[in-house]
Amino acid sequence: MRSFLRRGFPMRLAGSVSCLLALLPALGCEELPEPGQRLDPGADARPVSVVDSGGVSVAGIPNLHALDLPELSLTLLHSTADDLDLVEVVGAVLLPDASLVIADKAAPNLSFLRPDGSLRAQAGREGEGPGEYTEISRIGLTSDGSLFVYDRALRRFTFLDREGGVIGVQRSRCTVATGEVVPLADVNAQAFLGVLETRPDLPPGVQRGPLFLVACAGREGSLETLGEWAGKERYVASNQWNAVGFGRTALYDGRGDHTVVGTNDSLDVTLYEGTTVRTRIRGGSSMRRVTPGEREEWTNLYLDMFPEIVRADRRRRLAQSDIRDTYPAFGSIKVDASGRIWIGEYAKLSAEQRLWTMLRPDGTPVGSIRLPVFRPDWLQIREGSITGRALVEWEVTIPSPVHELLDIADDRIVVLRKDELGREFIEVYEVGP
Numbered sequence: 001m002r003s004f005l006r007r008g009f010p011m012r013l014a015g016s017v018s019c020l021l022a023l024l025p026a027l028g029c030e031e032l033p034e035p036g037q038r039l040d041p042g043a044d045a046r047p048v049s050v051v052d053s054g055g056v057s058v059a060g061i062p063n064l065h066a067l068d069l070p071e072l073s074l075t076l077l078h079s080t081a082d083d084l085d086l087v088e089v090v091g092a093v094l095l096p097d098a099s100l101v102i103a104d105k106a107a108p109n110l111s112f113l114r115p116d117g118s119l120r121a122q123a124g125r126e127g128e129g130p131g132e133y134t135e136i137s138r139i140g141l142t143s144d145g146s147l148f149v150y151d152r153a154l155r156r157f158t159f160l161d162r163e164g165g166v167i168g169v170q171r172s173r174c175t176v177a178t179g180e181v182v183p184l185a186d187v188n189a190q191a192f193l194g195v196l197e198t199r200p201d202l203p204p205g206v207q208r209g210p211l212f213l214v215a216c217a218g219r220e221g222s223l224e225t226l227g228e229w230a231g232k233e234r235y236v237a238s239n240q241w242n243a244v245g246f247g248r249t250a251l252y253d254g255r256g257d258h259t260v261v262g263t264n265d266s267l268d269v270t271l272y273e274g275t276t277v278r279t280r281i282r283g284g285s286s287m288r289r290v291t292p293g294e295r296e297e298w299t300n301l302y303l304d305m306f307p308e309i310v311r312a313d314r315r316r317r318l319a320q321s322d323i324r325d326t327y328p329a330f331g332s333i334k335v336d337a338s339g340r341i342w343i344g345e346y347a348k349l350s351a352e353q354r355l356w357t358m359l360r361p362d363g364t365p366v367g368s369i370r371l372p373v374f375r376p377d378w379l380q381i382r383e384g385s386i387t388g389r390a391l392v393e394w395e396v397t398i399p400s401p402v403h404e405l406l407d408i409a410d411d412r413i414v415v416l417r418k419d420e421l422g423r424e425f426i427e428v429y430e431v432g433p
Helices: 017-027 292-304 308-319 391-396
Strands: 049-053 056-061 073-079 089-094 100-104 109-113 119-123 136-141 147-151 156-160 166-171 179-185 191-198 205-217 222-237 240-242 250-255 258-263 268-273 276-283 332-335 341-344 353-359 365-372 380-382 385-387 405-409 412-418 424-432
Touching (some): 089 405, 089 412, 179 258, 191 222, 222 258, 292 308
Parallel strands (some): 056 276
Antiparallel strands (some): 109 119, 179 191, 191 205, 258 268
């Protein structure tokens, strides 16, 4: 297996977020452009530009969703709607032979489908032993093509063969007191790339704790910081986190040895290959206004997530917060097996479809597709209590939201959907020109 140790990256950071913050300048972390350096968001007529800057591709895209791009064709290959009972899908991965592995957090287990969509095997159950899981939060492929499952509660990687057999178990050594390192890419038994989701104590007002891209390696779980971004917007009042309507956030994804991270204040996205920056994409911010009706719709949907008994308190807290006047520049992001970047627009609350734009690894836009929007149920009410994706998790962590595009490999995509009863299912499509 490849490891960061063989690539010779320095293992300089360990411990707390305060250590990370103190050492950021010395590590040469990525600096976000100043607002004046961004492209004019109103310059829709300006063409896309892609230039090489010291071996890094820099793509300037004034208005991504205004581009006149060819629409990619979609051919449905198979669906789990009638054959597989899925409750809370947290990930799916296409293997090199076009077979599919689906992770269900609620079960918790993995379903292995043949290339034609038929069920080959299921593996996993609740527990803490080998092949058992407490809270599956991520599934992916290792650096050498094996399957890995990350258990958030146990902070543990389970490595599997393509039949679901356990070939190794490794606890993550990259833990800090004030945040969580979420594995994204370049995973193997010694190292991985991930994002560190910080939860600092902040003064009252609209605040954004930083999010770091880090490389973790070694028996001591040493961390190297590769980049820093502004995280999820929160409104802090009386030691409480309150939601910000249409707030800005950091979004991220990883596959194989590619990682993509960005903020949606404007089109600000960076692609890494291993620990090296490969592409930077810079563009305008969104000019779409949030209408009074959309503000009311967002408020009602937010309050409807809570039991009636606490809605009055939630409404009071929401009145202390804020609702943005414009939409974020984009709403979702994905990187595929070849390093292509997929950017999804920020879908309106009433929208049934989302526009996805595919960009080559150098940032050149090449085509688009529209997929049905998947909106996760953030809270589940059972027996009068809040369970499932717990309230504290939704309000405190900085999630990269679950969306409909689960995986892309070669000419296939995996799409997460819901039926009219709210049951989840998977569709696999072939993508053509």
